[in-house]
Amino acid sequence: MNYEITGHTGLTALLGSPVGHSISPQMHNEAFRQLGLDYVYLAFDVTPQHLKDAFAGLKAIGIKGFNLTMPLKTAILPLLDELTPAARLAEAVNTVFLRDGKYIGHTTDGVGYMRSVEYAGYHIPGRKMTLLGAGGAATAICVQAALDGVAAIDVFKRNNGSFAKADAFFRKLADETGCTVRLFDIGDTTQLRKSLSESVLLTNATNVGMAPDTDKSPLPDISLLHPGLVVSDIIYNPRKTLLMRQAKEAGCPAFNGLYMLLFQGAESFRCWTGQEMPVELIREKYFNS
Numbered sequence: 111m112n113y114e115i116t117g118h119t120g121l122t123a124l125l126g127s128p129v130g131h132s133i134s135p136q137m138h139n140e141a142f143r144q145l146g147l148d149y150v151y152l153a154f155d156v157t158p159q160h161l162k163d164a165f166a167g168l169k170a171i172g173i174k175g176f177n178l179t180m181p182l183k184t185a186i187l188p189l190l191d192e193l194t195p196a197a198r199l200a201e202a203v204n205t206v207f208l209r210d211g212k213y214i215g216h217t218t219d220g221v222g223y224m225r226s227v228e229y230a231g232y233h234i235p236g237r238k239m240t241l242l243g244a245g246g247a248a249t250a251i252c253v254q255a256a257l258d259g260v261a262a263i264d265v266f267k268r269n270n271g272s273f274a275k276a277d278a279f280f281r282k283l284a285d286e287t288g289c290t291v292r293l294f295d296i297g298d299t300t301q302l303r304k305s306l307s308e309s310v311l312l313t314n315a316t317n318v319g320m321a322p323d324t325d326k327s328p329l330p331d332i333s334l335l336h337p338g339l340v341v342s343d344i345i346y347n348p349r350k351t352l353l354m355r356q357a358k359e360a361g362c363p364a365f366n367g368l369y370m371l372l373f374q375g376a377e378s379f380r381c382w383t384g385q386e387m388p389v390e391l392i393r394e395k396y397f398n399s
C-alpha cells in the first residue's frame with residue numbers, strides 16, 4: 111500500500127527517557143501503513159524536567175495523541191484536560207488522545223492485559239485472581255480488572271516502606287469499584303496458598319524473572335500451584351520465564367506478556383484513530399514468540 115508523509119500527516123509519538131529500545135514506532139507505523147491512515151509515530155527522548163515545554167510545543171502543532179513511558183507516566187497528570195476513569199483510578203497515564211479540543215489521559219496497560227487474557231482463551235470477570243506486585247503495571251492491571259468486573263483480587267507485595275501507601279491505594283480502589291481488593295505480604299506463603307486455591311488466574315507483575323535474572327521466580331514453592339490455575343507472566347524477556355516453566359511442571363497453562371504489549375498498543379491506536387489495529391498482522395510481524 112502507498113504510504114508517504116504528506117502535508118496532512120497527523121503526528122503521534124512516544125515521549126519518555128530512554129525511548130530508543132521501544133518497539134512502538136514500528137508497531138504503530140506498520141499499522142498506519144496497513145490501514146492506509148495518514149499518520150506517523152515518532153519517539154522523542156523527553157525527561158520530566160522538559161515535559162511541560164515539550165507538551166506545550168506538541169499541543170501548539172496539533173499532535174493527535176501520544177504515549178508516555180518511564181519516567182513520565184505520573185508527571186503528565188497535572189498538565190492534562192481530563193482523565194479516563196482507568197487513568198484517574200490508576201493515577202497514571204501512558205496514552206494521551208485528543209477529543210473535542212481536549213487532551214485526555216488514559217492508561218492502556220490494564221486494557222491490554224485484560225485483552226491478552228481473553229486472547230489466550232480465558233474469561234475472568236466474576237472470578238478471583240491473584241496478582242504479584244504492586245508497581246505501575248500491577249496497578250494498571252488491578253484497576254482494569256476491577257472495572258471489568260473481576261470479583262476479587264488478592265495482591266501480594268513486599269512488606270517494605272511502600273506497603274502502607276499501596277494498602278491505602280487498593281482500599282480506595284475497592285471502595286470506588288465494588289471489587290474486593292486486598293493487599294498481602296508476598297512473604298506470607300500461607301495466605302498466598304489460600305489465595306491461589308481460590309483463584310482462576312495468577313499474574314506475575316513483579317520484575318522477578320526478567321532478564322538478566324532469568325533463574326528467579328516470584329513463586330516460593332511450586333506446590334502452591336493447582337491444576338486449573340492459569341499462570342500469566344507479564345514479563346516477555348525472556349519469552350519463557352522460570353515461573354512459566356514451573357507452571358508447565360505443575361500442569362497449569364501459562365502465557366507471557368507479549369500480548370499485553372501488543373494489545374496496550376492496539377488500545378492507544380484505537381484512541382487516536384477510532385480504528386482497530388490489525389493485531390494479527392502486527393503480531394505476526396513483531397510478536398512471534
Ligand code: NAP
Binds near residue numbers: 247
Ligand atoms: P515497577 O513499577 O518498578 O514495579 C515492580 C514491582 O515488582 C513492585 O511491586 C516491586 O515490589 C516488585 N518487585 C521487584 N523486585 C522484587 C522482588 N525481588 N521480590 C518481590 N517483588 C519484587 O515496575 P512495572 O513497570 O510495574 O513493571 C513490572 C514488570 O512488568 C517488569 O518486568 C516489566 O518489564 C513488565 N511490564 C510488562 C508490560 C507488558 O506490556 N507486557 C508492561 C509494563 C511492564 P515492591 O512494591 O515491594 O517494591
